[in-house]
Amino acid sequence: MNALPLLGAAMAVSELETLQDFILSENRDLELQDFCVTGALDADWKPTADHARSLLAGYTGRLGIHGPFWGLTVASADAEIRKVVTRRMLQGLEVCEYLGATQMVIHSPYSTWDYNNLDNAPDGSAYQMILDYTHQTLDATVKRAEEIGVTMVVENIADKDPDIRRILVETFASKAMAVSIDTGHAHYAHGSTGAPPVDYYVRRAGNTLQHIHLQDADGYADRHWSIGEGNICWHGVFRALGELTSQPRLILELRDKSGILPSAKWLEENGLAR
Template sequence: MSVPVIGAALALEDLRIYRDWIVEKQRDLELQSFVDAKVLMSDWADLAAAHKELLDGYTGRLGIHGPFWGFTLHSIDPEIRDVVRRRVAQGLDVCEALGATSMVLHSPYTTWDYNNIDNYANGRSSVIGNTHDTLAAAVKRAEDMGVTLVLENIEDINPADRRILAESFDSVAVKLSVDTGHAHYAHGSTGAPPVDYYIRHAGEMLGHVHLQDADGYADRHWALGQGTIRWHAVFAAIKATGADPRLILELRDKAGLPASMEYLAREGLGQ
């Protein structure tokens, strides 16, 4: 039985180490060198060129993690939304320079929202409306570029909220990302459903998965097998969606990549 090929999220220094492993099976690759505003505000042409040189011969699915530090997509402050629009546009500039076809953006939904969003008559529509105001131009540009913006769960407790937001764009350029460790944290610490439920809720809109293990208490980004996530349930849920998401190991310590792959191979879940 065929099992999925697993990729990884790497910054430049990590790509130098794992480049041959990535290219060997043309694994999904997510570059994480461009998340910082200081990088995006600088002349990053040399940094992009260094990535492109390492990726000579790579023909797999290339993406980046977009900017996220210090802001949310649904800020009530219109001047903050101006800044966020600029950061997202800079992320798309990077995609254009590298030939990347996916960019991860963080969900706007918070733990506070879960308990309080319906305290306000326009609570739900405000989140969706402000996010649309922030991303409208980026979504149109992503469509033209052939880039998919994937919305990753962060504090999300109800995975249905993020799907409703993604569907509201009615665009092929907006899909969902599930971060397994974030979902497991939310399950263990804030009463959210288990990780496989997040996958199943995403359904055919699942475009991307961050694979990381955790303990249900914090955002650990451990090697797979070191935490308490039920991986067989997760991969069964991925298969059941019928989607073909990018499967990305996102580990804090990249030295855990071989052990994670050994675990997946041993369990018959990935290669």
């Protein structure tokens, strides 16, 4: 039995047509990304979902989607904006239920500005404000996710603090909320804002980590390069992942999907994943 962890990948349904064998041959984790495109949830998304279901006939792997995020924040101070975001998140869960997906990626509300400014309020009220707004946005969504067996995983975007998303997730005390890490986002924060390295993000998430976007980068921008093209310390990342028991989905999220197979080969040749 191969002891290396099994890789999955993120892609659109049209790209699944080409990578179907890669996913189905070992029932790899799959994240569909059609439903976070601007306007997708206001159009008829069911034909795309039906096509995905036909391509995944017999599939027994773990299926997820990337939830809506363009122009949205889960911690808006504006009550009307929060209503819009709640509606979008519930629409994403509708897609999950239709597809039988069990995970939906959502974005962190935190930024580098927050890291430098939240402690300006000496009583901790700035921290609590973000938590309160996030709960007002997501409480109904979390309840619905619990009902349909979906876990929403909160991905770092501009998070400099590797703990802050875990703390937010823990305030929900729900199996429907967990942590996601994007390796390229974490590496950008490390290289450009002085955040800890990627493996520290993994260790600080601990077993709240249930999803990881694997992409290589240079520490300057959000590259989504093939694995091995940037300078992330992959041996350290997978060493930290190996300490967990939560079995996070290891999702290759590359800008150029032709890099998925070479990335899997690179990781396997380096004894890290397959």
